[in-house]
Amino acid sequence: MLNCGLLTSKNEPVPLKSIVVDLQVKGHVATVSSTLQYVNEEERPLEALFVFPMPAEAALCHFSAKIADKEVMAKVQEKEKAWEEYCGAIASGDQVFLLEESDESEDVFRLSVGSLPPGQSAAVTFIYVTELSVQADHALRFCLPAVLNPRYTPPGTGGGIVSEITSSPAGVPYSLSLSAHVSSPNPITKVESKCPLEPLVFLNADHTNAKVSLSAGHMFDRDVELFLYYQNAHQPTAIVEAGEPTAQPGTLMRDPVVMLSLYPEFPSALMSSVTSCGEFVFVMDRSGSMGCPMHRGKDAQTRIASARDTLLLLLKSLPLGCYFNIYGFGSHYEPFFPKSVEYTQETMDQAVKRVKEMEADMGGTEILQPLKHIYSQQCIPNQPRQVFMFTDGEVWNTKEVLSLVRNNAESHRCFSFGIGEGASTALITGMAQEGCGHAQFITGTDRMQPKVMQSLRYALQPAVVDISEEWTVPVGMSATRLGPPINILFQGQRALIYAQLKGESQSSDSEGTVTVKYRLADQEVTNTLSYSLKPAENTGLSMHRLAARSLIRSLEWEEQNEGGEKEALKARVVELSVQAGVSSSHTAFIAVLKGSGEAVKGPLLRRRVPTTGGMCFTAVPMTMVCLGSVRGSCGPPWMFTGKCGAAPQIDPLLQLISLQKASGCWEMDGALVEVFGKTEEEVVKQTPAQVEKGVWATVLALIWLHGFKMDAQVEWQFVAMKAVTWIRNQKVVSPSESVRVGNDLLGCQVKEEDLGL
Structure with a gap:
């Protein structure tokens, strides 16, 4: 395991001088620009490498670098060609930057900085667009990750980018500057954060435009979350974005794109009934990192202690007549029962007793094997299986895990929970998407219990099946759905859909419609949304890039699971990635500053930097305290103390x-x-x-x-x-x-x- 990012020959971090983040939010979409500035204080050229997290649902669409007063913009190339150009530039003494997505997980990127001269500064700027997730109270959540957790790699498996990550013992010696401009079709009611904010300033009378910023001096030692509240946030909306006039005719970037935000309305009579059947399988991460505190505040519970409380609540909330089992996993896994058992007083008592004994004592994090075992178990007739996965998300083989979940989605619904800062968004969000379930992130001082119970409420809802879409546009036009079809619908939860609009209307009709049909509790339900075809202003192609990212992810999935079509699918991914200027698994961003130095003779110093800048972060070390929920110490799991020996708080x-x-x-x-x-x-x-x-x-x-x-x-x-x-x-x-x-x-x-x- 190696430190991530830029380190000197003395194993000291290359100084990160400043971090500036600009956030532009338009409705449900955010455009994020982050600039990080480094200085090489060594006496010889340095080849730098740093690894950083990014939301799994984001589309990286810009990368530029500035050395002293010279700036260069990166271009997107097929990955092998980009690496050839990178190596050639290093040999020539050129300054070169190469940015690529991890092969193991789409939410981890690596930036290679070739030949940074002694005493020279380098500023790198990333821009990405991302969808904002909807919370239980209808807030939209934006998160700038401040921690990238180490990803456990089992011995003998080798490892790529994610296995290079470790936590750094160094503190965070700098602060973060972040400003946000928010606009929405509906009035903005408030913006909240767990970090100190300057007062919200409205920029117009109807409160549809506002700006806010972090208070000065914020130390970037934790994730920065913003929660945006709009009036009528659950109201369906549609936005049409005009294409790029200079793009090639017939391409995605040239044609208009529509983004629909749907909130399905389920009949109240159907939603009042809660299923009393089902097989509930709770899979709990018991790796060593689950012993970390939930947050850095006073009297913080450990992750495993909070998880124990949550499991207790889940066990008490299950309906009579269902079946259940509990798995603990780390480097290996242990089920409570050989197979799922009926929920009775006796089996519940047995499970509660074992839950109280659960500790973070099972080594590394290997999710794949327990999932394989669960999926190999024969399903119980008329008891739909629901998997609840709890983890701090530190795995190295995310794509393999997601493939397994998707291949079993017809018989298993998956609800995932990312515990603590630094959990992999690709893993947590991906498992829920591929498993037709719902994802939750529990960070900071969040209580785990309400978020988990919201997911249990979804799990007890009747399953939505046979989902289909029907698009209607004026004569002369056509609508092509981009990305995978909808396979998940829950009451009160948003579904985002993208479509490419081709042709021109031959009539004065300037409206289109999309109708979503599905079956719920053996009844057919129809939701229809009409939208204006007039393009919105000043959207900056963000929806085109998100649509391209959605289509790219769909093509990449097909490539992983198709036989003879792999090369054709790869070529399509590369073509779309280059056209849209967004990242993919087969492309990389490369920027070369020609003639900027002398040819390099002999090996460069290779450094990995623990960075912390909205993009690259390491966890600040935390003082571990023995909590009252630890087995054999201060009492049952609903009791906890700041230190052992103190009176338990019940x-x-x-x-x-x-x-x-x-x-x-x-x-x-x-x-x-x-x-x-x-x-x-x-x-x-x-x-x-x-x-x-x-x-x-x-x-x-x-x-x-x-x-x-x-x-x-x-x-x-x-x-x-x-x-x-x-x-x-x-x-x-x-x-x-x-x-x-x-x-x-x-x-x-x-x-x-x-x-x-």
Whole structure:
């Protein structure tokens, strides 16, 4: 394992002098420009190499370099030709830069800087466009990654770019300058971040244009996330972008492109039903890196401790009648049960006991083998299998993993969770896309539980099948879908679609439509969106590049899985990449500054730099503390402390949930009444006449949840649904008296109808 990026002969980082990031957001699309400036302080020429992360969904579309006062723009070439030119330039003493995508993972890039003269500065600028992901509260999330985690490479497998990455012990000696300009068809309501921001400034009266920037002096030791909130964010939209007039006629870059943002509307009657069947397989990363804290704040849980709490919540939320299993993996894997078991009180108790014992003690990160084992298991009839993958995303063979997930997508739906900063977006996002599921990233002080429960809600929705699209445009025009077809639809989640518009309308009709049809719970559903064919202004070809990137990824997938068509598909990828000026697996960006130095004699110094600049980052070392959730120390996984020996802090919500039975009820005991802040004697004494203790305990638990934990309802909604179903099955004549007395006892004012009773 080698450090990434530029290092001196004394194994010291080449100084990174400044980082400047300019962000332009238009609706759901962001254009990001990052400039990093380095200085070679050695006494001889240096060949530099640094490795950096980029969002998996991004399209890298520009690279330029400036040496002293000379600037050169990179061009996109077929990769082998680019390397030939790179080697030739080094031999001639020219300054040369080569930028390429990793063969193992599309979210990792490597920049080679050839022959940087002594004492000379080099500024490199990257520009990429990316789609912004939608969060549970309808915010759009932009992330500038500050950490690129080491990628585990099993012994004997060799390794490419990603295996060169390690964390650096060095601190971050510089700050970041980032400014953002946001525009949207709908008014902007607010912009939030976990990093300090300057006040949001609106640039027009209707609040559709605004600018914001990071506060001065921000130390780039963590991911920078911006959350953008628009009015009516879930409203479907369509934007047409004009092509480049100088591009070759008939090509993607010459014709207009339309980007549709669809939010499917599922019939409420169908969405009110939650499936009570399914096989749920929870796959938990137990590699050593899961022992890192979730964030750098005080009393931070470790990743594995947070994962334990989350697994406990998931186990309590599963419906009776389903099947489940849990896998832990690292350098090897261990299932809790030889095969999935029916969800009963006994099997749940066995699983909870083992979950409490889970530690980050299984070595490296090998996801492929446990997935192969899961996929080899025979599926249970009428129990659709859903795989929940939890990892900090540090693997070396991302493309192989995604290929396996896609090949099994017909029988397995995959929900993925990237834990902590630095998780691979290619792996996490890719597994969900290829597995027809949903991806979540848990960073900073995010609680894992609400995000995971949102995904469980999706998993319990009826599956959308037989998705098809129908495009209608005026006579004389045609619409060609770009990229793979839609294979995932969830209530409240966006689907982005790109299409190339060819020809010209022969009528005054200036509208097109797209109709999406699908089947949901054996019913056919149709959603139609109309859009104007008039191109938007000042979009800068960002949608063309994202459309090209989508089509390139689709062609690359076909190439990996087709037999005799590989060469033709590769040629098509190269052609499209060069035309659109965006990155691909078969091309590279190369920039050569001719006549800039003397011919090199003898070997250059080869350096790898740990950089941290919106593009290339290393983690700042964190002080490990022993948390109360560690086995054999301070208590069960819902207890945690800042340091061992301190009094444990008990999360009452998780304690309450941990006490629920698989059937949905609670038993009246000391642990339950402790959550209520009462004694068992006073709670039992208030039991209404002719009401069983179990019913009384369960009603009180529901009142407590609604009265004190409504802000966390997404975490306990399925727990409460099970409880309500259990009470109804007890054929309680009237729960009104229990609700009234329970409110008096707990000091709440929860209505009977609010409880669902």
